Amino acid sequence: MFSKACEYGIRASIYIGQQSANGRRVGLKDIAAEIDSPEAFTAKILQQLVRAQLVASVKGPAGGFELTPEQLRTVTLRQIVVAIDGGAMLQGCALGLPQCSAKQPCPMHYQFLPIRDQLNELLRTHTIGELASKVHEGLGFLKQFS
Amino acid sequence: MFSKACEYGIRASIYIGQQSANGRRVGLKDIAAEIDSPEAFTAKILQQLVRAQLVASVKGPAGGFELTPEQLRTVTLRQIVVAIDGGAMLQGCALGLPQCSAKQPCPMHYQFLPIRDQLNELLRTHTIGELASKVHEGLGFLKQFS
DNA sequence: TACATACCGGACAAATTTGTCCTTTAATTT
DNA sequence: AAATTAAAGGACAAATTTGTCCGGTATGTA
Ligand code: FES
Ligand code: FES
Numbered sequence: 001m002f003s004k005a006c007e008y009g010i011r012a013s014i015y016i017g018q019q020s021a022n023g024r025r026v027g028l029k030d031i032a033a034e035i036d037s038p039e040a041f042t043a044k045i046l047q048q049l050v051r052a053q054l055v056a057s058v059k060g061p062a063g064g065f066e067l068t069p070e071q072l073r074t075v076t077l078r079q080i081v082v083a084i085d086g087g088a089m090l091q092g093c094a095l096g097l098p099q100c101s102a103k104q105p106c107p108m109h110y111q112f113l114p115i116r117d118q119l120n121e122l123l124r125t126h127t128i129g130e131l132a133s134k135v136h137e138g139l140g141f142l143k144q145f146s
Numbered sequence: 147m148f149s150k151a152c153e154y155g156i157r158a159s160i161y162i163g164q165q166s167a168n169g170r171r172v173g174l175k176d177i178a179a180e181i182d183s184p185e186a187f188t189a190k191i192l193q194q195l196v197r198a199q200l201v202a203s204v205k206g207p208a209g210g211f212e213l214t215p216e217q218l219r220t221v222t223l224r225q226i227v228v229a230i231d232g233g234a235m236l237q238g239c240a241l242g243l244p245q246c247s248a249k250q251p252c253p254m255h256y257q258f259l260p261i262r263d264q265l266n267e268l269l270r271t272h273t274i275g276e277l278a279s280k281v282h283e284g285l286g287f288l289k290q291f292s
Numbered sequence: 293t294a295c296a297t298a299c300c301g302g303a304c305a306a307a308t309t310t311g312t313c314c315t316t317t318a319a320t321t322t
Numbered sequence: 323a324a325a326t327t328a329a330a331g332g333a334c335a336a337a338t339t340t341g342t343c344c345g346g347t348a349t350g351t352a
Contacts, residue, residue: 001147001235004310007242014253027328041311047330060319061327077254089147096153097290107160107277107286108223111268118261122254131253140253144243150340173298187341193300206349207297 006084009045011035011142013067013080016055017132020067027064036143045084052083067128077131078123090120152230155191157181157288159201159213159226163278166213173210182289191230198229213274223277224269236266 002010015034019026028046032039046065049055054075057065067075081090093100094112102109134140148156161180165172174192178185192211195201200221203211213221227236239246240258248255280286 001238001240002242004242011241011252029328038311040313043329044311044331050329057329058319059317059327059329061321063319063328065329092147094147095157095288096148096150097287099290104287104290105285106157106288107280108268108272109286111272115261115264115268118264122257122261126254126257134253139251140255141243141250142241142252144245144250175298184341186343189299190301190341196299203299204349205297205299205347207351209298209349211299 002081002089003085005041005045006081008035008037008042009049009084010077010080011037012042012046012065013049013055013075013128014131014135015142016065017067017072017128018135020072021129021132021136025058025062025064025066031065034142048083049080052079054079054083067132072129072132073127075128076124077126077128078120080128081123090116090123148227148235149231151187151191152227154181154183154188155195155230156223156226157183158188158192158211159195159221159274160277160281161288162201162211163213163218163274164281166218167275167278167282171204171208171210171212177211180288194229195226198225200225200229213278218275218278219273221274222270223272223274224266226274227269236262236269 012031012035015031016026028039028043031037031046032042035042046055046057050057050065054071055065056068056071057063078090091100093106094108094116095106097104097106100106100109131140135142158177158181161177162172174185174189177183177192178188181188192201192203196203196211200217201211202214202217203209224236237246239252240254240262241252243250243252246252246255277286281288
């Protein structure tokens with residue numbers, strides 16, 4: 001569905017959001033441990049998100065990553081996905097035709113469209129803050145324990 | 147969404163199905179030209195589908211690929227996808243957790259499940275034959291012309 | 293049987309994604 | 323100011339996906 005980079009990016013954002021909601025800024029090491037992701041790779045992805053202004057970062061001692069109250073309220077899953085994976089999966093043809101369009105649709109087009117639209121809607125309507133509070137309430141997990 | 151290999155595999159199967167419905171057996175070169183895919187790579191993918199018995203092949207002169215009437219009737223999109231991409235995308239967690247389960251669900255789990263289920267249902271209920279006739283009737287395309 | 297055709301299979305190559313390492317830059321603390 | 327902390331950035335490495343090439347194998351035809 002999403003790339004590994006995107007999965008890590010989403011999980012990281014949610015974890016950062018969860019901690020930010022409690023006024024805690026978190027470091028890379030902490031993040032990677034809490035979402036079970038490779039540390040250095042996660043750093044690269046967070047850089048992208050910071051550049052895209054979907055996550056904030058502070059250097060130096062007591063620095064780390066955080067979500068501003070505004071980011072917590074407004075940044076959607078969709079923005080994270082687009083920043084990392086681009087729009088291909090959200091707009092592209094299921095069968096890989098260069099254009100998804102009703103002009104020359106692939107044989108799955110009309111069946112596929114409503115599902116893709118629901119996915120778009122899902123990503124568009126869920127903010128990081130919302131997902132973070134779900135994790136906070138123990139209704140969702142960012143890694144699994146055995 | 148799907149891998150390139152899977153996209154080519156689906157398009158190829160549908161094209162083969164369309165021709166088989168008319169009693170025509172088709173060669174690799176023809177297929178690659180009609181679905182706009184790299185020839186040698188498409189060959190590899192077709193090998194997989196033949197081994198999985200989702201497509202039939204005949205060697206030698208006047209040989210090529212075809213779908214038996216039974217295959218045309220029973221092979222689903224889902225079988226093609228599983229044969230090439232495996233079941234990860236049809237069962238895996240949206241955020242990449244090692245297990246998708248209500249036991250320790252990711253924060254998107256309950257929103258994501260219905261969409262994934264619809265996708266599964268879509269793939270499960272569409273046969274290659276059905277899609278092939280759609281193409282045959284000009285209601286769907288396997289490549290695009292500019 | 294010899295030959296031509298077309299899929300099969302393995303090895304190889306390119307491109308992309310995933311992941312690591314190390315130096316630089318910025319901020320805080322002593 | 324110096325030392326320490328932590329993210330930023332670049333170069334590099336491994337793994338996977340995508341794609342090519344070529345000899346082998348089966349099949350039909352002359
Ligand atoms: S053309 Fe294939 S999904 Fe729209
Ligand atoms: S646990 Fe993530 S989708 Fe089910």
